[in-house]
Amino acid sequence: MTNGPDLFSSDGPDQGLPGPGVGGSSADSGRALDPLAVRMRPRTIAEVVGQDHLTFPGSPLVQLVEASGGDRAGASSVILWGPPGVGKTTLAHVISHAPGRTFVELSAITAGVKDVRQVIENARRERDMYQRTTVLFLDEIHRFSKAQQDALLPAVENRLVVLVAATTENPSFSVISPLLSRSLLLTLRPLDDAAIADLLDRAVVSERGLAGQFELEPAAKDFIVRIAGADARRSLTILEAAAGIAAAQAEFAEAAASDDSVVDTDDDTDADDDDVADEGIEDPTESEDSADTDDSETSPAEGRAILITEAACAEASSETVLRYDKNGDQHYDVVSAFIKSIRGSDVDAALHYLARMIVAGEDPRFIARRVVISAAEDIGMADPQALPIAVAASTAVQNIGMPEGRIPLAEAVTYLAMAPKSNASYRALDAAIADVKNGFSGQVPTHLRDAHYPGAKELGHGEGYKYSHDHPHGVAAQEYLPETLRGKRYYEPTGNGMERSLGERLEMLQRLLRP
Structure with missing residues (x-):
């Protein structure tokens, strides 16, 4: 899967075992080494958060999940559209867990028509020999060509497979109409702050997560919620990394305290020798009890939760990753907001979206072209100087490149946003x-x-x-x-x-x- 392990999917009964490294308990299975985001995957539709508009009782999705493999009623295929980390892969796995279903997963990045045909052939065999329905999860279907999508049509139309296709792009533009018309389109919403906070709380206390060995301070939780950008997978990834940092810091502090204790003991040895000679040998049982008491006070692993601080979370996240695919919906959403902010004369908003495009690595020549278009379309003859200024900024970007090219872009955007507006010539x-x-x-x-x-x-x-x-x-x-x-x-x-x-x-x- 190209987006890494999905927070909300479940591969089998031993999914979700906590790892021995950070939180959880040691286990024999290799699943114990899974990332926190994998271990905390919801296993039923009732555990999925933030998608109440899709998971209410009797909804088409719930009917599809609860139907048996041979049930011919309801939707046979679904297209899940939403940003990363909201549960697309989860829902595919949850759908596959209905009785009489076999789960097959393909990535549109690596799979071709041959792979699709092989899955369909195997699905036919599963149906004819074992009366099982195949759930085909196709990730990033927007990367499939028209010919590749065409290969799916007969199997979807005849319900030979239950297609669950995931995409971060608008299906209206990326999925062929015949396939779209044969599928139920479900739009997954970004998780709100409350949902992310709830997931973090669960992960801290759950035996599948950190098993209560850590405590997340409120400021740290707020930081993760803010930095995760509505992405549950990212929030748990940051939490796990921060827990590792906190554990290492606690271990280092414990070791340093132990070293200091040894030094103090050596310094006091000569003085203690006389006392020992006068008082005799100490009761070994008493000595052991004393040692146990000291360990319980200094070892974070002995019944005391390790505190995960905001600083640890900041170190774990290191840098915010902007959600901005230069070929995807987020790209066009930001560009649209940029142009509309200029048109709306909100100079601060226009500069904000300009900054987002620059930080995300957008081609500055593309930005410059949009600025020139905006000058002609939205300012027009209300300020004829706008177009020459925009063209000059575009020329400057071509000549000097980045990062200095951002400066004439900022000047042009500022001028255009504050200029009087008219589209009279355009109309x-x-x-x-x-x-x-x-x-x-x-x-x-x-x-x-x-x-x-x-x-x-x-x-x-x-x-x-x-x-x-x-x-x-x-x-x-x-x-x-x-x-x-x-x-x-x-x-x-x-x-x-x-x-x-x-x-x-x-x-x-x-x-x-x-x-």
Whole structure:
């Protein structure tokens, strides 16, 4: 799986055994070495958190989970759409646990049409020989080509397999329509802070988790909730790493205390020798009891939970990983918010989304292109300087690259966000294009036609044309639009910025053109 172990899936009855390293108890099975996020996977749909809109009693998902392998009612295939760490893989495993089902998992990154056909053939054998239904979990289905997705259609349509496909991308754009129409689309929501906090609390006390050997201070929990970005898997990964750091620090502190005790004992040996000679040999039983008492006070492993601090969590997380796939939904969401913030004149929001794109490694040339488009589309003639500034920023990015290229980008974004806004030119052109497409073209007026070639005058081309510079204000009273569009107005300037004065000039021009 490309996203690492999924928090919410379960592979079998011995999944969830705690590991011997950090929390939990030692176990013979290799499952004991699984990461905390794997050990804490929900095993039933009732344990899944944060998706109440999908897991309520009687929901299509619950019906699919509770149906037996031979049940023909309800949805046969589902597409799970949501960000990483919200439980897509979990639900696939939970669905597969119904009686009479066999679970098969493929990754769209490594699997091809041949692999899909092999699964379908095996599924047919399972059905015919053992009356078992195959649950095919296909991770990252958006990476499958059209041909690969087409190979799934017959098996899905005939219910030869129960397809559970997971994707972080919008299925409307990444899954072929025939497959989408044959599947139940379930949108998984990002986990809220309360759900992440609940998972952390469970992991600290559960025998499958840290087994009560650690205590998570409130500030540390708040830090993990904030840094995890609604990703349950990431939150438990940080918790496990922080527990390891806390355990190592506690062990080091215990060893240091023990060394200090040995030094103190050596320093006092000479003085103690005289006391021993006078008082005799100490009762061995009493000595052992004393030693046990000392250990219980200094060893964090003996009945005392190790405190996981915010500092340990910060060290464990080291750096926030932005959720931003340059080919995915998050990419387009951030870009959309960026453009809309400029259009909405919120300079701080625009700079925030610019920063997110830069930190995530977005191609600065892509950002520059979007800035140029925004200048033309959203500022337009309300501030004609916006476009040259945007183009200059784009040129600067091309010439100097990053990281310095961020500076002209910031200047351009700041200017555009604070500039007066108008899309009047943009709307005017779209209206003109609509007329042309709808057949409102008409003939070019004769007096405007090309008259430079031999024989043009005999056709009347150019006859009656008035040279604008020979008239007052450089405007000649004549018709320029085709006859079918005479008097048509496309450009309607706003009252924003420079367009206020342009509107006044437009009215004057109309009076001169059509007295």
